[in-house]
Amino acid sequence: MSSFTIDALAVRVFDDDDAMGRAAAADAAEAIAGAVERTGAANVMLATGNSQFAFLAALLQRDDVPWAAITAFHMDEYVGLGPEHPASFQRYMRERVAAHVSVHAFHYLHGDAADPEAEAARYASLLTAHPLDLCCLGIGENGHLAFNDPGVADFDDPLDVKIVELDDACRRQQVGEGHFAGVADVPTRAITVTIPALLRARRVLAIVPEARKAAPVRGALEGPITTACPASVLRRQPRATLYLDHASAGLLAVR
């Protein structure tokens, strides 16, 4: 394992996905325990995607996570997908998290809401009621955080939750991960928590394994801080840690 910092961001590189997942889960458990000790509760945002499997599995295996004190959120959902659609992020969270532990509450985004703007506003008010103690996120193949793709990302977004158009690279990634049969099946719009609302969390864990993430990781860490690579904003976050495995760190000059 190696550790270094780039600007304000702590980076840790592990030999493999499992070791990375265990280390991130340990740090997540510590952040949750700290919040519960301070306030009796913890507000936690989790990410979806295949990149989060090892982390979520490791977190669920721990015996020191006070799940009953956790109010959980997720960060994005496709506009138009109902909660039973196989690609729905609500379903991912139900099946991969909520089915295995008893959280205090899991607040889901409703992708099938008739008025997505109203649903975004509803979710934003829940986030106002529950300031995040912990935000666990990934980085997309196009450098996105949640569904803040390069074209729509705003580091000073005035909204906490908004409706975005998904870019082509993002939609291709969803096909590549096996969630849709073809690009035409991927919805064109999504509801996403915005970048300032994600990074407002007291602790931010960016969990980014796999070789397909090597290029966006390099862009985020070695390129300019720009919305052209939304994840580059992590370098301004002293409360954030980036967890990589050998594969996702493969293109970095400094390792």
Added chain:
Amino acid sequence: MTVFAAARVLCGDIPNDEPAWVEVDDHRIVATGVGPRAGAVDLGDRFLAPGYLDIQVNGMGATDFATATTEECVALFGDMVRGGVTGSCPTVCTAPLDAYAPMLERLSATAVEVGPRMLGVHLEGPFLGDAPGAHPVDLIRPVDLDWLRALLDRFPGLVRIVTLAPEADPGFEATKLLVARGVTVALGHSRASYEDARAAADAGATLVTHLFNGMGPLHHRAPGLPGAALTDHRLTPSLIADCVHVDPAMVRLATVARPDLVLVTDAVATDADGIRFDGDAAYLSDGTLAGSGLTMERAVRNVVMLGVPVAVAVTMATTNPARVLGLTDRGRIVPGARADLITVRSTDSSAEPVNVAA
């Protein structure tokens, strides 16, 4: 510029579990932050919150918004500020159709005087259904679209919420008209089925007025309007949390199912004709509940005592009502929002104004 430092800042863009500060100018919040801040006005162990917003208040004390003079209405807005309420929707109950224009004339003049603290008028009726509560049954009627259109034309932008019953609005024509005019449609005083309520949401209704009161019961095989209000996220329920209108157990159910709900007082004038008070609840002579003597600070206190964290309870009186009215300039403590700030005591949820935007 003034900076206020408090034990907690609620509904902000910063953590709410440590001391924090808010910087304001005359009108707006300029900045927020955690930790100490030199030169701040120290609010001690109190919590800072956005001003409360009450989207259903018929009157208070000697003043009934439906009959009061403009001067009395303006004075009541001042009284509400002293209780921490910095924005409200004066609410008028079912009346003869020709009584509405004079009422709205007075409330229009009130709006000119009190400015943005007036969030617009809430018309509760007259297009109600089979659960009239204290509304005069002989004045409840089906939708009259021509009358409604003329009223909206005569008082542009004044009416902010209309509570109506789906059974009084065939084809949801009034609902669609109101939504097209930017008026929030609330379902209430109705025995609408679950399916009817969902159809009303399809047509654009977004609120359910005083959940559990003035509607059929929540039945496990016939969930009705309350079932739709609790489970259909297009609809936001409002709730009279005096623990008389709604049993404490059902208040708990509502707050758990819908932490995004809106607390309302449904307060009425204490010396209105034929009204008798018992604690915070008002009754007609036949025992029918007729609004409350609730204040927003007591509503917040009640839900806190039932186990809702104070930070969540306060959003039910601030962020959530702002959201349902589409107000982006209040209900949160974030840079750019109106500088309407109150303090809430952690011990008893008592509220006091600290700064009211000019």
